[in-house]
Amino acid sequence: MAVSNAISTSAVSTKETAPDRPPGKYRRALPQYAAVSPFFILFAVFGAFPILFSIWLSFHSWDGIGQMKWVGLEQYSYLLTDPSFWKSITNTLIIWVISTVPMLLLALVIANALHNATRFRSFYRIAYFVPNITSVVAVTMVFGSVFSNNFGLLNAFLQSVGLQKIEWLSAPWGIKVAIASIVLWRWTGYNAIIFLAGLQAISSDVYEAAKMDGASPRQTFWRITVPLLRPVILFTAVTSTIGGLQIFTESQVLFGSSGAIGGPGDGGLTIVSYLYDSAFGKHQFGYGAAIGWALFILIVLFSIINWRLIGGNDDERITKRAARRIDAKVARDRAQDKELTDAH
């Protein structure tokens, strides 16, 4: 109310005293700013403030109650020399690689199959998407009993076919495989659906042209589908990287939050579970904030690497490759011409 009143009075006064001068630029825009302000206010309170506060917090030592103690960069210097932190990074990267690489390949194959499927299409699409919307806690509990060392289904199966049982939930590699398989199970269908959307956006003309030229299905896949899907692949790679670096719930549910959050020997300690354990398990909020910022830097770094590897400057690359091909073709044609003339 106050806003609109102010506008009307100012409008009246300007009319009386200086009829030529329009109302001030900012004043005229005020209603618009007021109208869009709710988002910015909410963002400031729930988005920007926590972000800035966590920077501030990472320069302090604080256990949640009492006074915060300024320690400068001490949290960060401790972080760099903290073996558990480095272990959590290695663990996260290993889990990420052994889950994301097979996941994206599998998703691509599934998407291709879905794209070519003629019957029960919607059913398959829903079926592949269901794991993604299942509660990750429930999924992890089921996987927990599948992988359980002594009484797990998987070990029971291994032993029934005469193999040695594997300590899935206590050997460092076993833990990582268990977590990676949960991620794989949960996200493959999701990525497949995204790939499928990308596939359907590729014009059928291209495929028809390829067919006319006698391209094999394999050639079609590698020469047409994959290059044209590059933006989608980049998207899934970046989101999987961000998701992969933030793996948390799986190890949290598998190993509980008491004491050793990463499981035996910290084999399943991920960056986020270490962050959680530091901030909310050991109540060292300043250190938790520092880990959070280290994670942020890592995610930025990996997104850039992904961009460079898979995406890069798309147009430039395609034109360069096209130019190379044309050059090669011209050279081939010339050689052919030369052969022909030589023969004559």
Next chain:
Amino acid sequence: MTVTRRQFLVLGAGAGAAAAGLTGCGSRSSLGAADQLSMWTWVGSVNDSLIGEAEKAIPGAAGKQLSMTRIGGDYKTKVLTALAGKSLVPDIMAINDDVATYFPNADQFHDLNELGADKLKGDFLDWKWKLGITPQGKMMAYPMDTGPTALFYRRDIFEKAGVPTEPADVQAAAPDWDGFIQLGKKVKQAVPGSSITDNITSVFDYAIAQLTKRYMTPDGQYIGDGDHIRQAWDLAVRVVKDGLSANAQSGSTDANAVVTNGQLVAYVGAVWWAQLGPKNAAPKTKGQWRVCATPGGAGNRGGSFLAITKYCKDPAAAFAFISWLESSKNQAEAFKDPVLFPSTPASYTDPRLTAPDPFFGGQRIVDVFADSAKKYPGAYFSPYDSIIRDPIAAELVNVEVGGKSSDQAWKDGQIQVKRELTRAGAI
């Protein structure tokens, strides 16, 4: 309905004001209405009918009512968040056995002695009373339940193995951990696969729970690298090397499974394990379990406290409530329902505790635990106990699971502890 521009602006301004209000403008207040005392606790820490009574009227505080919230999930984190916000803090707060971690911030709580707690000191176990007092002598937390330890064992499997079966005889056969390990070996020989602990850290934690000193001295000196801790460590490693641990790490599905399938034939545990362990995980073993005195002496693990925050509206009424709730009569009632073991010795002869327990074959298990609670020597808990214990326990797991050498694990654990303590500013 169409929204005019003016209405829209009003709506926007309202939302902005609401957002500003949510940030909380530093009003230091406690939760609840003026005639209500708010209390936070976790699930299963109080008796429902007693709380229901206080929710109508708090005995001894005219015109006041209790308003209790059971906090699910990570209780301590939520409590710390409230305390950090300095507003909407509960009047009364339950605190777990990590009460000492609050000592550096004791100024957030009332000194209960000023409210008349010292007059009731004689009703409680002496060591339990001391745990709520800061090194500066401030009575910060009021005793709730305790966690006396005992040796749980499967009578039927002991019988099959041909070892003593009656509590007095088992106690005589396993007066200390040595005797207990010998007994465990005999059972294992007769019944292959038998274990006397679920994992290595249980032995360590319960051995520590019997000591008169723990990880730090009251004047802030680190003694977690001392002989007493190393002996508990060596004992835990020995149980594993002798093949008597089930290798079911705590928190895993295996931990329950070894109880359910009868692999765990004996266990040194606190009183609450009866409920969490066999009664929940292996209801079919009803009548087969017995308890006797802990090998190596009485111990205590767990037990909780109540504190009155400095934001409390009416500290006198809050104290009237907690002293009523934790009276020996009412603690006996709380033993009946969520099975909380009283910290008031007068409760131990109450019929509600002395009733034979059919799950334990009609044994009067309270006698064993009451004896343990009375004999427990007590020890100083420092604010840093949990940040010391965790790296050491993690290294013990490495010994059991990863086959790490005991000496190397001990060394690594100590290095990590010292790093943590340095960062926490404790040493």
